[in-house]
Amino acid sequence: MLAETQAHTSHAGYCPCCRHRTTFTIHGPWLRDEYLCDRCQSIPRQRHLIRILDTLFPRWRWSSMHESSPSLPILAKQCWRYSYSHYLPDVTPGSTKDGIRCESIEALTFADNSLDFFVTQDVLEHVFHPDRALREIHRVLKPGGAHIFTAPKHEALAVTRCRATIADDGSIDYLLPEEYHGNPVGDGKALVTWDYGSDFERLASEWVGATVDTFHTVDRTQGIDAAFNEVFVIVKR
Numbered sequence: 247m248l249a250e251t252q253a254h255t256s257h258a259g260y261c262p263c264c265r266h267r268t269t270f271t272i273h274g275p276w277l278r279d280e281y282l283c284d285r286c287q288s289i290p291r292q293r294h295l296i297r298i299l300d301t302l303f304p305r306w307r308w309s310s311m312h313e314s315s316p317s318l319p320i321l322a323k324q325c326w327r328y329s330y331s332h333y334l335p336d337v338t339p340g341s342t343k344d345g346i347r348c349e350s351i352e353a354l355t356f357a358d359n360s361l362d363f364f365v366t367q368d369v370l371e372h373v374f375h376p377d378r379a380l381r382e383i384h385r386v387l388k389p390g391g392a393h394i395f396t397a398p399k400h401e402a403l404a405v406t407r408c409r410a411t412i413a414d415d416g417s418i419d420y421l422l423p424e425e426y427h428g429n430p431v432g433d434g435k436a437l438v439t440w441d442y443g444s445d446f447e448r449l450a451s452e453w454v455g456a457t458v459d460t461f462h463t464v465d466r467t468q469g470i471d472a473a474f475n476e477v478f479v480i481v482k483r
């Protein structure tokens with residue numbers, strides 16, 4: 247039996263990210279970031295997200311997909327019609343800089359009903375207006391399309407709380423001590439703006455006016471096991 251906190255243990259399995267037999271290695275007690283595929287370095291939430299795509303939408307690899315703020319090119323390698331963007335503060339949304347497209351998910355430049363899939367992995371806890379972001383993503387999806395996403399949901403927190411707000415002049419008001427996660431662009435730091443609680447799906451459903459489905463999976467044969475490892479799906483009807 248592999249203990250949750252047993253570091254530097256390895257086991258064989260199949261990785262949904264690199265689609266190979268592989269070895270998974272636990273490098274430390276925080277499985278969410280430290281339970282890696284030796285071949286592609288993917289983490290549990292990335293493997294879980296692809297498993298959910300494979301299960302619910304078997305033809306996703308041949309569909310149009312846009313990802314906001316990817317950290318690893320896992321989906322890019324698998325999806326033939328993949329595009330991505332980052333939020334770059336000094337770049338006009340919809341234009342590119344050094345080959346990278348800039349988009350704000352609170353005000354996307356895509357046309358209505360234009361994409362089959364939109365993916366955000368640990369992005370929504372860093373936006374100031376998640377209600378706007380979820381509605382914008384829903385707007386650009388085709389009917390039948392889906393937003394597939396991860397975001398830390400704190401089960402012990404009954405009510406979702408805002409950690410920081412932004413004023414019209416861009417100044418930030420910190421309601422709670424500043425907390426940062428890694429950011430693939432910019433200075434490498436992304437401010438946490440919201441702590442999502444057990445009411446998250448109800449809020450998201452109200453914001454978008456659609457059903458939010460939550461997937462919990464524990465399957466170490468595919469390296470899927472960690473805290474905060476839910477994958478959420480909102481299909482546009």
Ligand SMILES: [Zn+2]
Pocket residue numbers: 261262263264265268283284285286287288
């Ligand atoms: Zn892998």
